[in-house]
Amino acid sequence: xxxxxxxxxxxxxxxxxxxxxxxxxxxxxxxxxxxxxxxxxxxxxxxxxxxxxxxxxxxxxxxxxxxxxxxxxxxxxxxxxxxxxxxxxxxxxxxxxxxxxxxxxxxxxxxxxxxxxxxxxxxxxxxxxxxxxxxxxxxxxxxxxxxxxxxxxxxxxxxxxxxxxxxxxxxxxxxxxxxxxxxxxxxxxxxxxxxxxxxxxxxxxxxxxxxxxxxxxxxxxxxxxxxxxxxxxxxxxxxxxxxxxxxxxxxxxxxxxxxxxxxxxxxxxxxxxxxxxxxxxxxxxxxxxxxxxxxxxxxxxxxxxxxxxxxxxxxxxxxxxxxxxxxxxxxxxxxxxxxxxxxxxxxxxxxxxxxxxxxxxxxxxxxxxxxxxxxxxxxxxxxxxxxxxx
Numbered sequence: 001x002x003x004x005x006x007x008x009x010x011x012x013x014x015x016x017x018x019x020x021x022x023x024x025x026x027x028x029x030x031x032x033x034x035x036x037x038x039x040x041x042x043x044x045x046x047x048x049x050x051x052x053x054x055x056x057x058x059x060x061x062x063x064x065x066x067x068x069x070x071x072x073x074x075x076x077x078x079x080x081x082x083x084x085x086x087x088x089x090x091x092x093x094x095x096x097x098x099x100x101x102x103x104x105x106x107x108x109x110x111x112x113x114x115x116x117x118x119x120x121x122x123x124x125x126x127x128x129x130x131x132x133x134x135x136x137x138x139x140x141x142x143x144x145x146x147x148x149x150x151x152x153x154x155x156x157x158x159x160x161x162x163x164x165x166x167x168x169x170x171x172x173x174x175x176x177x178x179x180x181x182x183x184x185x186x187x188x189x190x191x192x193x194x195x196x197x198x199x200x201x202x203x204x205x206x207x208x209x210x211x212x213x214x215x216x217x218x219x220x221x222x223x224x225x226x227x228x229x230x231x232x233x234x235x236x237x238x239x240x241x242x243x244x245x246x247x248x249x250x251x252x253x254x255x256x257x258x259x260x261x262x263x264x265x266x267x268x269x270x271x272x273x274x275x276x277x278x279x280x281x282x283x284x285x286x287x288x289x290x291x292x293x294x295x296x297x298x299x300x301x302x303x304x305x306x307x308x309x310x311x312x313x314x315x316x317x318x319x320x321x322x323x324x325x326x327x328x329x330x331x332x333x334x335x336x337x338x339x340x341x342x343x344x345x346x347x348x349x350x351x352x353x354x355x356x357x358x359x360x361x362x363x364x365x366x367x368x369x370x371x372x373x374x375x376x377x378x379x380x381x382x383x384x385x386x387x388x389x390x
Contacts, residue, residue, distance in 0.1 A: 026049055043064040144157045210370045
């Protein structure tokens, strides 16, 4: 199989945060110290060499960049300070743009104006839905505030649950479509490579639980040599907090959104999600400011926006909850709109095109590697009896 060289690949990667490609002289130290680099899944050395040679198609065909959890061991021990961990992180950003069919991911990762502009545009659309009367052909938003809704909290008039729920389901469907398309394109790229998983259908089916296991636990992270239990636990709590809030808002909104000032037990799940998101985003922001850990040494603009939007989403959500419990109509309505102006842009822009993609793409990569390894074992087992008989 022949490959066309892309001589500008290293310069292209610099736009995504990886500017140290040419510092590496391929000594192999990074691969030697990486506890996750084994068998056919060898990194970062091989991948960095692909970068230096401009073999972009070979990189597309490699699931290895997604098998790196950026523990930082390779960067700490690199004799050339090439920061291989950050190169792998930058490469994942670059790969996301290759999986994206819209071209928006590249815009967001290479232009702060584009990212901020898209977030602002979606926020203004959300605001318009509540400010412009009858924009969706329904009477809700500020135009619906009259009578009892001005004296007591009446979210059923300001933001009817059936209308909001339909919007949530449409949004969730769009996110699943975009993330599914990215996962499909990743799989297609990997399958065209010379080291693609070659296995019977039974192996593919037997390895399917790996998608769920790695998606929920990210357990390979714990195999890193560095003390990763703390970062792993924080990441796990952050993801569960985010997943809890997402499910409450999308799947269980008819029960979670209360129309009046009463308390409901579903709020307890909301408290967990809020505390997890706010506490862990503050810890992550503090880490990126102090830069004490190797994985916090470099911060792309998308890293900062991701953390800030997540924190503000949780903060505005709990403030909205308090205003509703105290039966404060106008603060509740205004905060509701502000909350959606933060949360919806984050979901529309950051999830399908930004950092959140790794929650889907990394488990898919782990699944493909598991199929490849299981397929290789099956072939060995199938040929072993023949070799003995000969």
